[in-house]
Amino acid sequence: MKLNPAALLVILLALGGGVAFFLTGVKPPKPEAAPIKVIDVTNGTAEDLQKQIVLLQGQIEYLQGQNDALKDENAQLLQKLGTLGMKNVPKIDMKDDGVAPDFVGMGLEMMKMRKLHALPMVTTTVSQEEVEKAILAWLKHQQPNDEAKKLTRGLAALGWIPEAVDPLPLRAALLARQLGGWYDAESETMLTIDPSTASGPAVTSNEPMGIAFGQLLREYGSTLFQPQHGPLTTDMRLARESLISGDAGLTRFLHSLQNPASAPKDDLPSEDPDHPLNQVPMPAFLREMALFPFNRGFDFAQTLHSAGNFAQLNAAYSRPPISTAEVIEPEVYLNPERPAPVEIKLDNVKLNGALPFLDDRLGKFVCVTALRTYNNDEDAGLGTRGLVADRFLAWAADGGAKRDHAAWQTLFMDKSSADAFYKAMLNSLKQRYETRGEAEFTAQGRFVSLQRNRSDAGVVLIDVANEQALTALKLLMK
Numbered sequence: 343m344k345l346n347p348a349a350l351l352v353i354l355l356a357l358g359g360g361v362a363f364f365l366t367g368v369k370p371p372k373p374e375a376a377p378i379k380v381i382d383v384t385n386g387t388a389e390d391l392q393k394q395i396v397l398l399q400g401q402i403e404y405l406q407g408q409n410d411a412l413k414d415e416n417a418q419l420l421q422k423l424g425t426l427g428m429k430n431v432p433k434i435d436m437k438d439d440g441v442a443p444d445f446v447g448m449g450l451e452m453m454k455m456r457k458l459h460a461l462p463m464v465t466t467t468v469s470q471e472e473v474e475k476a477i478l479a480w481l482k483h484q485q486p487n488d489e490a491k492k493l494t495r496g497l498a499a500l501g502w503i504p505e506a507v508d509p510l511p512l513r514a515a516l517l518a519r520q521l522g523g524w525y526d527a528e529s530e531t532m533l534t535i536d537p538s539t540a541s542g543p544a545v546t547s548n549e550p551m552g553i554a555f556g557q558l559l560r561e562y563g564s565t566l567f568q569p570q571h572g573p574l575t576t577d578m579r580l581a582r583e584s585l586i587s588g589d590a591g592l593t594r595f596l597h598s599l600q601n602p603a604s605a606p607k608d609d610l611p612s613e614d615p616d617h618p619l620n621q622v623p624m625p626a627f628l629r630e631m632a633l634f635p636f637n638r639g640f641d642f643a644q645t646l647h648s649a650g651n652f653a654q655l656n657a658a659y660s661r662p663p664i665s666t667a668e669v670i671e672p673e674v675y676l677n678p679e680r681p682a683p684v685e686i687k688l689d690n691v692k693l694n695g696a697l698p699f700l701d702d703r704l705g706k707f708v709c710v711t712a713l714r715t716y717n718n719d720e721d722a723g724l725g726t727r728g729l730v731a732d733r734f735l736a737w738a739a740d741g742g743a744k745r746d747h748a749a750w751q752t753l754f755m756d757k758s759s760a761d762a763f764y765k766a767m768l769n770s771l772k773q774r775y776e777t778r779g780e781a782e783f784t785a786q787g788r789f790v791s792l793q794r795n796r797s798d799a800g801v802v803l804i805d806v807a808n809e810q811a812l813t814a815l816k817l818l819m820k
């Protein structure tokens with residue numbers, strides 16, 4: 343026997359209300375729905391049938407009203423659920439139409455799909471400037487003591503960026519545009535950008551990406567970025583950021599397949615000057631580094647997901663990639679016997695009695711980015727294929743020099759792979775400097791040398807402000 347459709351709808355609504363009250367721990371009261379009169383259409387005149395149809399239409403209209411009321415109530419209950427256990431919960435702002443954006447509901451959907459077991463995030467709308475401030479505070483916590491500024495001083499010493507800058511405010515501005523918001527751990531709140539303050543409509547359309555990133559940062563941030571392990575090298579930092587950024591991108595992508603309304607709405611190509619990311623005045627080299635975790639991280643996360651679903655991604659946070667080489671080639675990461683990183687040792691790192699202000703490892707992605715500036719993609723790829731390790735050192739230059747002293751030691755698996763790098767780097771230097779010898783260059787007060795060492799498996803690039811420093815570093819790196 344088939345149930346009357348109207349009666350079935352009342353039963354389903356009553357069950358939905360019971361589930362909603364169960365979530366809040368409140369015993370559901372008896373539903374007070376209008377009694378449904380069963381209509382017999384087997385007998386009766388046409389006039390009787392018309393009256394019954396009118397009655398049924400009225401009942402359906404009533405039930406639709408009850409359904410709308412329950413939807414509103416459930417939305418409020420979800421928002422209350424989102425604030426359970428949260429500290430310093432701000433007031434949820436409404437959009438122009440008076441309806442709160444359902445970020446909590448979206449977050450619940452993503453957590454269910456991503457198989458994360460946690461309370462949903464409370465969300466609030468703030469200005470884009472406030473979001474950038476929150477991101478900047480997090481970045482400074484990750485790289486204290488001007489670590490980021492020291493890196494740009496070193497990159498400027500090699501001439502890879504025009505001048506040393508503070509990259510963290512620029513990265514904060516870029517991340518705000520990439521994510522459309524930020525999860526603030528201190529207040530345990532997801533900050534989304536008020537559209538009236540956004541630098542472009544594409545920024546607020548990225549909110550689903552921000553929610554996915556925020557959920558993962560809340561879940562795994564303390565595991566992935568552990569301050570007790572000391573400062574990360576540039577290579578390791580990019581690799582770890584690639585895991586969480588790629589995971590967020592994959593989560594957002596899979597969610598948008600099920601919910602087309604949350605799919606990215608930005609049709610502008612990334613190279614378009616009007617694209618939000620190009621509004622940030624960031625040196626091209628630093629921009630490439632900032633975009634790597636999202637661009638290559640997505641492929642890395644997708645490979646891990648294909649290998650072992652979300653369980654494989656979850657496990658990766660306790661065993662994160664150790665280099666950008668592993669992000670670029672996920673099969674290296676997935677190898678249970680992956681080799682430990684190779685360290686380049688030097689007996690002495692003092693230049694004229696002074697220690698370097700920067701001692702870092704740049705990694706495969708930075709290496710290929712440097713070569714691609716003056717080489718085609720094929721030659722740049724060949725030049726980095728056999729990279730095993732690198733060490734980047736920079737010292738302060740005296741005498742009012744605009745750029746500091748720098749030395750970059752690279753090590754390759756064999757002579758032939760070192761040859762490929764040497765050839766590509768030499769081509770880059772010939773386009774930038776005047777040649778003094780086979781591998782000696784000068785220009786704009788700089789003294790540059792490219793040398794082979796370490797049984798021809800190593801190549802060292804030296805770029806300094808005076809000849810005395812060049813002579814000293816040749817001996818030091820030999």
